[in-house]
Amino acid sequence: MGHVVGVIGGGQLARMMIAPAVELGVELRVLAEEQGMSAALAATGVGDYRDQDVVLAFAREVDVITFDHEHVPHDVLRAILAAGVPVHPGPDALQYAQDKLLMRAKLEELGMPQPAWAAVHDETELQAFLDEHGGRAVVKTARGGYDGKGVRVVSAPTEAEDWFAALAEFGDGAGSRGGALLAEELVDFTRELAQQVARRPSGEVVAWPVVETVQRDGVCAEVIAPAPYSSEKLIEVAARIGVEIATGLGVTGMLAVELFETSDERILVNELAMRPHNSGHWTQDGARTSQFEQHLRAVLDLPLGDTSPREEWSVMVNILGGPAEGALDDRFAAAMAAHPSVKIHTYGKAPRPGRKVGHVNAAGDDLDDLVYQARAATAFFQ
């Protein structure tokens, strides 16, 4: 191919782009936050992604810039574009993944189904939202949250008073838009779903089948693809939501749309991620094109690959670091021997408690057995 893709951020998402980059003949360069990160093999630079000079020096040597995370500041993104280097997803799209208030307003404009929400600037406004929505609500910081951080279920405004105080003192991190928290209706969902789509700059959009995600403590624990017990209508609606958001927000690269399915059969948009996402790791072994390969194709504006599943069912279970330090190596062989049909993916990260250090994929036609095999293999590491 001869193309050079620069990835800002050296975590496991960048790491998992290495394998498809090699196969596609794409040169991958990674600007890592520090030495020895998950994507160390492709790390050609180490530096602060908030430092415009560092990022520009990295960007000038590549054909396109993309990301392992969504935290690169808007002015740095603008500077890369001004230097003539394409950025995918671009800052106009990425702002909606960086700011949940902007995202809610934009989805409303696009007519996407979502929980009732409001920007609440103080405890009085939060109390009004609570009064309107049955006395409980989800409160989120507009910026900076992930994996359950920056999210609280509250039944009184005082439960968010520290966040309001921080807003008053420091702002929301974006400067100009004034400080507000996002209050959302506490949705009575029966399960959580995720829709993966990819869009290339010239407009082509493709969707994988919607998946069910199981969260534990605010962190994705398991994924089943496609989402079991799903009507054709559900699958179609979820895909359409993904495609409309990708198009409406001008996303380039991978987009993950986290969804609630409610007891009254509605689908509501929960969160967006504009990059490969944990809920799409099943595609590495379960789909004809993985989200990592597709992300590279999309940011290079290459034709997108076939998103159809390779097997009837795929299951992904995350490996979280357990209390035992350094135990990953020893247990690998035992897990492989006991569960030869699964694929164990590791991230080259030290196993600290609760930290995502790998995942296990299983694919086949017996869903119960796949769930068993994937969980049992994972258990060796925890």
Next chain:
Amino acid sequence: MGHVVGVIGGGQLARMMIAPAVELGVELRVLAEEQGMSAALAATGVGDYRDQDVVLAFAREVDVITFDHEHVPHDVLRAILAAGVPVHPGPDALQYAQDKLLMRAKLEELGMPQPAWAAVHDETELQAFLDEHGGRAVVKTARGGYDGKGVRVVSAPTEAEDWFAALAEFGDGAGSRGGALLAEELVDFTRELAQQVARRPSGEVVAWPVVETVQRDGVCAEVIAPAPYSSEKLIEVAARIGVEIATGLGVTGMLAVELFETSDERILVNELAMRPHNSGHWTQDGARTSQFEQHLRAVLDLPLGDTSPREEWSVMVNILGGPAEGALDDRFAAAMAAHPSVKIHTYGKAPRPGRKVGHVNAAGDDLDDLVYQARAATAFFQ
């Protein structure tokens, strides 16, 4: 995993180990022959694999040594072992892949089916072999041949006189065993097959289904997996031959056994390769465990992965460099757009005429369509 695998040789076989190494959490280091080779991403050293000091310095920093090719001299292999670093495959096994006369004698000892053969030291002995076998024979140099090089079909001893002269002057490259060529019966085969097996040092051996290989000009052009129109007996016999050779020769890592199927339904061993092999590239997209992942597992003595096919049929077609220089990049997007179901693998090599620069894999249940899609995608590059 925390293991470090050192690969001697920086070609596409080393390159294709990078992707599974990343997923397995194995650190791959490559000693490349020169800068900018196919496996450049993992190349940590550049140097001559015949230079014992160079190789030893490389080997001392890894947990196990393996290969991209079979050309590392015996004394260098012995020196690595003497330094306490495991070598897989080891020199005792590798000698049979390095010397075709040794291989024929060992297979005879193991009772493996193979063409009639003889070590011929001069034109008189070759004439005697020709007289015995219908006036035509295949003559091979014992050492150094690949991809059709070092192989001739002859009907008179004079057609090999330059090789006999070279033997007399330079020896066969191995020193002590005296100079001889290998003469083989010209087998009336109906097709060529290849059997992939993997063996780990502690003894476990696994086999993939036997495949059909189509050669053009002595170079592998296409592979169909499993070999079409094969009886259960054929599949079983081929697998057993592979397993017995791997065990009998003490191979560790991947072994490819190239086979002839004759019109009278015999299977005869043609050649051996003790590494991932072109005839096994289909496993990347068509089998639950690819030969590259399996090779890493095997040389690290880890439990071997499931070798079952992911689809009913898999087809691999090589991309050979055509007359147009540098055309690979431009044609990639067009090939992807026209054939979204195939997987295009590239080696990062300049496309010189006849040089293997990539391959296309297709997998599914309609064999005719797969062959069409894979060939048509390949045609974009040639």
